Amino acid sequence: MASYREIVVNSLWKNNPGLVQLLGLCPLLGVSNSVVNALGMGLATALVLACSNAAVSLIRNAVTDAVRLPAFVMIIAALTTCTELLMQAFTYELYQILGIFIPLITTNCIILGRAEAFAAKNKVSHAAFDGLMMGIGFGLVMVVIGAVRELLGTGALFANMQLLFGPIAANWQLTLLSDYKGFLLAILPPGAFLVLGLLVAGKNRIDEHLEAKAKAQEPEAPVQSRRVRVTGVIE
Numbered sequence: 001m002a003s004y005r006e007i008v009v010n011s012l013w014k015n016n017p018g019l020v021q022l023l024g025l026c027p028l029l030g031v032s033n034s035v036v037n038a039l040g041m042g043l044a045t046a047l048v049l050a051c052s053n054a055a056v057s058l059i060r061n062a063v064t065d066a067v068r069l070p071a072f073v074m075i076i077a078a079l080t081t082c083t084e085l086l087m088q089a090f091t092y093e094l095y096q097i098l099g100i101f102i103p104l105i106t107t108n109c110i111i112l113g114r115a116e117a118f119a120a121k122n123k124v125s126h127a128a129f130d131g132l133m134m135g136i137g138f139g140l141v142m143v144v145i146g147a148v149r150e151l152l153g154t155g156a157l158f159a160n161m162q163l164l165f166g167p168i169a170a171n172w173q174l175t176l177l178s179d180y181k182g183f184l185l186a187i188l189p190p191g192a193f194l195v196l197g198l199l200v201a202g203k204n205r206i207d208e209h210l211e212a213k214a215k216a217q218e219p220e221a222p223v224q225s226r227r228v229r230v231t232g233v234i235e
Contacts, residue, residue, distance in 0.1 A: 002122075004129060011133035018141030018196075019203050023109040027101045028142055029192040033153070036160050038146030040094045041101060042139020044083050046132060048105050052076045053119040053131030060120045072115045073106070080105045094163040110138060145195045153187035155180030 002010070017023045027045070032038045055075045063071050084102050087095040095102060105111065114134055119127035151157055155177030161169035185191045 002126065002130075004126075007126070007130050007133050011130065011137040012140070013137075013203075016137045016141065016203075017110045017134055018138050019200055021110070021113075022200075023113065024138060025196075026104065027108070028138070028145070029189060029196065031098055031101050032142050032145040032149060032192055033187045034150045034160070035143060035146045035158055036094065036164050037097060038142040039139070040087075040091065040164050041098055042135070042142045044087065044102060045105055045108065045110070046135025046139055047083055048076065048079045048108075049111050049114060049131035049135040049138075050128050051079050051131070052111055052115055054124050054128035055079070056115040056119040057122060057124045057127035068120070069112075069116070072112060072120075076111050076115070077106045091164055097163070110134060141196075141199065144199065145192060148195050149186045149191055151176065152183045153191070154182055 011017075015021065018028055024045070027041050031041045052072075052075055056072055059071065059075075080103065083105070084095070087098075087102060111131075114131055118130050122130070147157060150159065155175065157174045157176060158169075158172045161172040165172075185194075
């Protein structure tokens with residue numbers, strides 16, 4: 001059973017669903033044109049992931065292989081519906097912006113994949129923590145992409161945060177580039193592909209650097225000297 005530390009490292013870096021597994025690309029690229037959209041989608045996904053992992057772990061010994069996957073899908077669909085209703089009640093305008101991507105959480109490969117690969121084999125506490133960390137890892141990638149695209153596209157950050165946090169966040173917008181005319185490609189879907197590609201390349205480069213540094217710090221194996229005895233025959 002993986003430790004909590006291993007779960008955190010795998011979820012946020014080594015096995016990040018957005019940068020390594022490249023799962024959930026539909027919402028990752030579709031709603032990451034601003035920080036508020038990305039954050040709202042990330043929180044919804046993390047909630048469903050944590051709750052579905054916990055529920056799957058609870059029933060893992062009570063369902064047979066024949067109905068395992070249908071049962072998992074029903075759990076995920078029910079939790080997605082609950083999340084959708086919560087967003088309709090408390091963040092209705094953001095729910096309308098995210099649109100079809102909220103119901104599509106049911107078919108997100110990350111959620112069903114973690115339910116099958118981890119939650120169905122581990123106890124409830126570890127399964128719920130794994131789902132939460134995977135959701136946070138996915139959400140962080142989405143928020144970073146949203147921040148880059150929003151900044152390049154509009155010259156500002158944290159616009160319309162009141163859609164998620166209410167009137168208290170109405171003045172959270174930071175205008176970093178005044179009189180900025182905008183970069184349309186950044187807020188269009190091709191811009192999401194470009195930013196994601198740069199993030200994946202950056203992570204791979206960091207991993208290569210860390211691996212090379214670790215190899216350089218490894219002590220060299222001692223070389224054992226051997227005496228070679230040479231004999232010859234002189235005629």
